[in-house]
Amino acid sequence: MKALVIDDSRVMRRIVSNILVDVGFETIEAENGQVALDQLEANDDVALCCIDWNMPVMTGFEFVVAARKRPEWRNVTLMMVTTEGEQDQIVRALAAGAHEYVIKPFTPEVIVDKLQFLGLVDVKESV
Amino acid sequence: MTIPATWEPLTDADPVLTIAQDLFSTMIDGEPGHLYQWMGESPSLEDSRYAWVDVSGPVVTRVMLMAGRATGEQLTRALLQMDDSEAVSDADFADAVGEIANVVGGNVKSLVTNPGALTLPVVTHQEPDMSTAFCLLETYFGWKGAPLGVSLWALAS
Numbered sequence: 001m002k003a004l005v006i007d008d009s010r011v012m013r014r015i016v017s018n019i020l021v022d023v024g025f026e027t028i029e030a031e032n033g034q035v036a037l038d039q040l041e042a043n044d045d046v047a048l049c050c051i052d053w054n055m056p057v058m059t060g061f062e063f064v065v066a067a068r069k070r071p072e073w074r075n076v077t078l079m080m081v082t083t084e085g086e087q088d089q090i091v092r093a094l095a096a097g098a099h100e101y102v103i104k105p106f107t108p109e110v111i112v113d114k115l116q117f118l119g120l121v122d123v124k125e126s127v
Numbered sequence: 128m129t130i131p132a133t134w135e136p137l138t139d140a141d142p143v144l145t146i147a148q149d150l151f152s153t154m155i156d157g158e159p160g161h162l163y164q165w166m167g168e169s170p171s172l173e174d175s176r177y178a179w180v181d182v183s184g185p186v187v188t189r190v191m192l193m194a195g196r197a198t199g200e201q202l203t204r205a206l207l208q209m210d211d212s213e214a215v216s217d218a219d220f221a222d223a224v225g226e227i228a229n230v231v232g233g234n235v236k237s238l239v240t241n242p243g244a245l246t247l248p249v250v251t252h253q254e255p256d257m258s259t260a261f262c263l264l265e266t267y268f269g270w271k272g273a274p275l276g277v278s279l280w281a282l283a284s
Contacts (some may be wrong), residue, residue, distance in 0.1 A: 008247065011206055015154070018208075052243055054229070081232020084245065100161065103237075105150040105228045109213045 001016075001120065002026045002045050006036040009050035009103035012104075016050050016081060017097070019108045023121045033058030037066055045077055048120055051071060051098070053089070061093060068097035077118055081106070143277055147268055150227065152236035154166045155205045162275075165267035170274035173197065178250040180232035183243035186281050189260070192224065193276035199224045199270060199272040221250040231277060259283040 004027040005012045010031075017027040030036035030057040040046055049067070051060040058066075060076060064099060067073050079100040080093045090101050100114045115121040144164055172195045179191035194202070199226045200215040203223035209215070220231035225248030257280055265278040 009222050010228050011203075014207060054141045054233075054247060056247060083230050083236075085234060085237035086242070104233065105153040107153045125172070 002028065002043060002049045003048040003050065004028050004030060004036060004039055004043070004046045005050050006030045006033065006055070006063065007050075008055040009052070012052065012081075016111070018110050020048075020119060021055065022108070023112055025085075032056055033060060033066070035064030036044075036063050040067065040070075040073060040076070043060070044072075048077045048078050048079065050081045053080060053084040053093075061096060064096045064098050074099060077120060079118070080112060081111075142238055143231070143264065143266060143279070144268065145236065146231055146238075147277065148212070149234075149277075150230050151270065154230075155202060155227075162268050164271050165269045166276050168263070169276075170267055172274060172276065175254070176220075176224060176250065176252060177254055178228035178248055179255070180229055180233070180248050181246040181282070182236050182239070183246070184241070184251060187243075188263070189240075189257075189278075189280040189282055190228065190235050191255075191276075191278045191280065192223065192228040192231060193278065195273060196220075197274040198270070198275060201273075225250045 003020045005013045005016045005027055008031050020027050028039055030039050034057050050116045051063060053060040060082065064078055078098045079102065081102045083104045085103040093101060099118060102110060104116060104119050112121060116123050148162050152161040174196040176196055176199050177192055177193055179189050191194055199220055203215045203220050204211065204213065206223045220246060229248045229264045233245055236245055260280040260282045263281055264280040268275045
């Protein structure tokens with residue numbers, strides 16, 4: 001299964017990618033929402049996007065809104081992974097079409113628990 | 128109507144320490160107990176670096192992390208799970224230390240009533256000019272024996 005990790009921080013992309021690879025994902029990366037849209041255009045087998053909120057060029061929220069306008073991507077699971085922890089930000093992202101929301105800092109277990117809840121990782125998988 | 132943000136809950140160091148300890152225990156040390164309140168006088172930082180994010184609003188508020196270069200390199204290695212002997216590039220250093228400031232700033236922002244948007248992190252060798260800013264909080268933590276500072280500033284509009 002392929003995952004797209006979207007974060008302007010290379011460090012954070014690496015951390016999230018390592019967690020996903022450990023539970024069986026193949027990962028590709030994007031440093032902002034616009035590059036992520038380009039990656040989705042080029043890769044029709046992406047099952048999961050992990051999305052930071054604050055990024056240059058196109059934010060994660062703008063990416064979610066743009067991605068949800070495309071019917072062919074309706075099966076792509078969108079999970080915010082961000083420092084934006086206010087209740088209204090979470091509600092905005094979920095209303096725009098994100099499926100899950102993880103607030104930084106996080107442990108690998110938090111990410112895996114969310115993926116299990118979303119049915120993207122078997123419960124027996126561990127980090 | 129714009130409602131001003133309320134920063135009073137954060138003028139005490141405890142919430143900031145809790146945020147920093149949460150970050151360090153989950154993403155840097157992998158276990159709690161390694162970050163603690165620095166006791167005594169404010170320490171001097173050797174070859175210091177500054178990383179900050181701003182929270183926009185009627186009064187722009189800055190959340191700034193201060194660390195010596197060597198401590199910042201240790202933080203970078205810890206975040207990236209690098210060996211102690213591996214050299215840290217300037218790009219990895221800026222990215223890692225900036226992300227730490229971003230996570231601290233984002234979590235500080237979430238404790239504030241009516242905050243504005245969070246800016247992208249900035250990392251510099253030069254201390255930013257804060258002569259017209261008002262310091263809301265400056266506190267130091269210890270990590271692996273080295274000091275790390277966090278300060279909160281109200282910037283002049």
